[in-house]
Amino acid sequence: MALRKAGLAGEGLRLAVVAVAYFVSARLSLELALVHGQVTPVWPPTGIALVAILVFGVRIWPAIAVAALAVNLPLGPNVLGAACIAAGNTLAPLAAATLMKSVGFRLELDRLIDAAALILLGALTGMAVSATVGSLVLVISGSVASDSFPQAWAVWWTGDAMGVLLVAPFLLTFRRREGQAGLAWRERSELAALLIAVAVASFIVFQNSFRLEYLVFPLIMLAALRFRLRGSAPAALIASGVAVLAAVNGTGPFANESLLQKMVTLQTFNVFVALASLVLASYVETREREERSSRLYLSERLSNEAKSEFMRVAAHELRGPLSVLGGYLSLLSSGGLGATPQKWKGPLEILAAKTSELNDIMDDLLEVSRLDGDLMARPRASMDLHDVVRAAVERARPRAALTRGEIVAGKGQAITVMADADQLGHVMDNLINNALSYARPPARIAISSAIEAGRAVVRISDNGAGISEELRAGLFEPFRRGRQPGFEEVPGTGLGLYISRELATAHGGSLTLEKSAPGDGSTFALWLPLAAAPGQKATGSQQPG
Incomplete structure (x- = not known):
């Protein structure tokens, strides 16, 4: 109850402040009319009303009315x-604020589109409402x-x-922007001196008959x-204020x-100011914002290049010791260094498997460093997509057999694509191994190839755990791994799908999660452009919508 009372009190205070500011500025403006109480070259209440609606919302309209x-x-x-x-004077800022918000106006006024919205929609268009209503009332009543x-x-x-043009921007400067630092004492002094100079210069030029305004x-x-x-x-408001005083006098x-x-004369000067x-x-x-963005982009690019170089060097340096370690483990397991005790065979097999996992991680890191460094462009050749799929399936069959899994690759018409066989094979290996890793034993992997909408498509479906809704957003991001129930211990770096998507994109294609449901498996779709006939361009550069 206390919070509600405080909220109502705050709302009432806002209404009162806006109403008083509107009324006082109107009375002062009428005192500075070119014809006393009638012709006012600048009507500050419109700027106050517009800013009040933009800041506090349309609920402030009773104060304006x-x-x-x-x-x-x-x-x-x-x-x-x-x-x-009064109704026209209330509707005008409401209409102006609505039009400005419709084009994404920001109160910071830090974009050219914001300035254009204030000028064209806020001042020129919105204020036509009050002018039309007021002038019609004067004509109908016989006053004009x-x-x-x-x-x-x-x-x-x-x-x-x-x-609107003179008062609204001035009022918006009092609204502190997020992340905007306040002016230092020296800057405040400089700004004060500059505004005083504007006032003095304006007074001088409007006190002599020469047109030096x-x-x-x-x-x-x-x-x-x-x-x-x-x-x-504030500089524009000061100059305009001095000009209005000169016109009145x-x-x-x-x-x-x-x-x-x-x-x-006055309104021409005011408009230009x-x-x-x-x-x-x-x-x-x-x-300034574009320059900051450019500097930030350059900094991030240099950081990414340094990261990629670090991963490349680290992967290369680690590959040597891992190769030596793998070689000695192989010799120990095969008896090349003498008879191996029976109790060592289990641990040696585990070490060999972990060494293989480390090698796979090194391969992924090297692949990512090449992707980040734009080093993946290789000569491409025309090939049958079925051959690439068949080779990947044969490489995966031994792993599938360990859990009595089955990989079924459908046969269809020949599909010719332009690709790098190693990179395309890497994509297929990643997708098939990913399906095997998350399939429920016994694994059932179905692979189909077809031509759809003038493009080649390979679909890899599994009977796995599926992918939950919350994990799909970052599915193709690097180092993101979905922790599905029952599959928490699946090894990997979280780079496979990221690398596969980047390689697909480099080939002019795309990789998408076509469908997935928790407990009902997933289907990934790899889209690729078809190889062109001699003298033609490859077909399809985007996934069909």
Whole structure:
């Protein structure tokens, strides 16, 4: 109950803060109108409302509606008209936020697509709702002549749009990004000095009759380059604020100008300031992120190359001692070093088996190092897929016979593929041995070959334990081994399926788990492109969908 009360209190506080911020900013904006209480070149409440919805969600809309109604009651033609205008002012940021979220807008505003979404969907499109509703209310109530609807709509729309472009980015800079470090004291001092320089420069250019207002742009660009959005957004807001004050007071380039001329001059400046600050900051963020990603990729690549070289060297260095060990074990077992005591034969057989396992591990490590080092490209030749399958089956029959298992390879039409016989044989060995390792005695392995959708496919099915749903996601990742109940002691490195898939991909094919059910076995499918006739390209480069 206490937590619920605290949550309600927090929600109420958010609603109150948004409503007060909306109302106060609206009143201040009306005080700075070009025509007192009527023509406002920048309407900050739209930016506040949009950010509130983006941050807190649509549930914040009552605060916006109440504040908009409070602002418009003294200004509207009547209570109904004020309510309609308030509804439009509420619907506009809701529509803008919905459109922006539909394209994946991020509050960090660190991508060009985020800047484009804020400009095109948030400001230009979303604010057309409030401008249309408000202008129609003024025309229907007789406050504005019907032939003045386009002018009223344009003034309303530009004011709301500028509120989004100038205020929303500024407010979003106060939201701490994940992993973003705060500014150091020296950086804060530099940013403060830069913003003061923007304010002084803006004041100077808007106090003389020469049209020098765009001289402030280099400072805004410097703020974007140096501090990204944290610098460019407040710099743009300061420059725009000074320009609005100059337009209201009729100083500098706004002296002796008509209302329409002031609006055109001011809004042109505001648009360029807002777009330049927002787009440049987002562009710099995007470039920096790409450079960080590039550096990270290079670092990972160098790390992988070092790992591959280590595995290659380690496997080569270990192969020598293992060969010597295997040779001596063979001599001891065969009596080549003299009569072997009977009680040694069992341990010697176990040592020989473990030595063979170590050799297999060394082979897998060498294969992985070659894969990572792009050393697997070998000359390929045309061959009958059935011959490769048949040879792999014959190599596996002795192991299958140990548990009275059976391997059945179906015979069909000739299937010609372009492949490296050793690599393709390695894939088949891995798949068949994997099936034997996880089959329930007596093992039943079925292998079929066919041409489907213009590609060759080999399917290896077993009567094993099957693969559970949670193990399938990482099935083809290196060093990942599924611990199936009853098969926890199966030896291996977890590299067989990874190597097989990589070799299949290198041949322009793919390796997939076609079907599997716990307790009902599995079926793997190896897809390969068919060999082309002379003068043609090999068919099929992707698995059929």
